[in-house]
Amino acid sequence: MRLFACLSVAFLLPTTFAAAQSPNQHAGERATVLHTAIVYVDADANSQKVSEVTPGHEVVIVSRSGPWVKVFANTDVEEKNTDDEPEFAENENAVPRSGWIRNKGVVSTATPNGDRLLYGAAASAEADAAEPHAPKIAAGSAHLLYRRVAEYFPSSPLAGESAWRSADIRWQEEKFDARTLPSYRDPDPNNRPKLYQDALRKVVKQQAGTKYAALAAFDLLDAKLCGDWQGLPKCPALESEVYEKYANAYPDGPKTAEALWNAAYRQGVLVTMYGAEDNTKRADAAAQHAHALRDQMLAKFPASDYTARAQALVYRVEQGIAIYGTDRD
Known part of the structure; x- marks a missing residue:
């Protein structure tokens, strides 16, 4: 369907700053950002930089102070439903961090029209990912932003499509990478590279009877197909x-x-x-x-x-x- 550039996010990890705990251990408002946000130690742009949060990655809002928001950033890197589900192109050194970000482009579960804001940003990132010389974070941002629509606004009319688009982007990206492997051409489907399927299966189950379930099920057919027919x-x-x-x-x-x-x-x-x-x-x-x-x-x-x-x-x-x-x- 679409080809996407790989997601690559760099995090600054100073040893003098303690990592945050699991997001489930913090009471606060879940949110994400629509642009890359720098996390600072204090509510001051001249203070030490802790890390970065790219679009779609999650923060938990702890407090607000004028134009600044205190957050636990990148808390979603610890969110894994299964052992074989790494975060989409996750930087292996990334850990949740506490700090301050500017109160710009922060969309939370309480943001008016938040579902449409996140969906629009996701659609733009997806379009960017399909362009030649696409930004490295475009595909991953689209995947995560769509995911946030479904998670933050489950009753939104955009939730079903967002859940499918998020899963589909990841599936297409993994399939594109798998096609470079010699084993992808194996005529036995069981010997081909195994792709992460849980997100698509979740759409099939939770969106049963909708076109999004049908679209997700069509993606999943790829795992049942041969590679080279060999005549x-x-x-x-x-x-x-x-x-x-x-x-x-x-x-x-x-x-x-x-x-x-x-x-x-x-x-x-x-x-x-x-x-x-x-x-x-x-x-x-x-x-x-x-x-x-x-x-x-x-x-x-x-x-x-x-x-x-x-x-x-x-x-x-x-x-x-x-x-x-x-x-x-």
């Missing part, structure tokens, strides 16, 4: 089944037409593969299956580009044109 029919046959099961589970989802196209394309591939093996019976069955999927798409999604692609695919199959490999005679 063997086992993989496209497996993947076609995976996509059809998804389409049956989410018949009206925003990705259903695409899933049916993916299934139809793989049936077309099977026609070519079985034909190369002189397995006429299976080739004919795959061709009929491709026809049936096309007809299903015409009935359900007549205006979709994926349906038009399925029509062109079936025509090529009928004409005896190879779908997989070279189609030159």
Whole structure:
């Protein structure tokens, strides 16, 4: 979907300043910042710098003093739901710190229209992340800012989409990195790199019946797909089944037409593969299956580009044109 730059955040960790405790041990207002905020020892820009808080990372507001806010900063680096969930591109040396930040761009659970402010900042960061030479923190900031919308304002109409976008950004980023590994091309899905799935699964469960659950479930299909098919029919046959099961589970989802196209394309591939093996019976069955999927798409999604692609695919199959490999005679 989207490619993002990796998140990289540097923290200054002076040995003379004590680290904060777990955020759950502090009573206070949860908040985040919309711009990079410097944390100072005192409410004075000339005092010692403790660390930085980048957009989306969390602070707990302890008190306010004029244009300054006392906070426990970066408290979220200790928030892990599972042992295999590191903070998104977390700096391994980061620890929560107490100090003062300027009262600028601080959005808390009590901020009026806070959900829209966080969502808008997240959308801007996501757009920045898709640009060439994107800021290094853009993808991570988008991921965290969307996450804060869902956490701080769970009843907001933006909460469901924000939860999905946060999970999707992380998934896409991890998948992009995994594609650089030789094991990603392994034809056995079980041997491919394991990506963090809990956030997407949470969206599927908590947003059940919504388009965001369907979008998250579509992302999760990637873990069931092969890498390199190696010219063997086992993989496209497996993947076609995976996509059809998804389409049956989410018949009206925003990705259903695409899933049916993916299934139809793989049936077309099977026609070519079985034909190369002189397995006429299976080739004919795959061709009929491709026809049936096309007809299903015409009935359900007549205006979709994926349906038009399925029509062109079936025509090529009928004409005896190879779908997989070279189609030159």
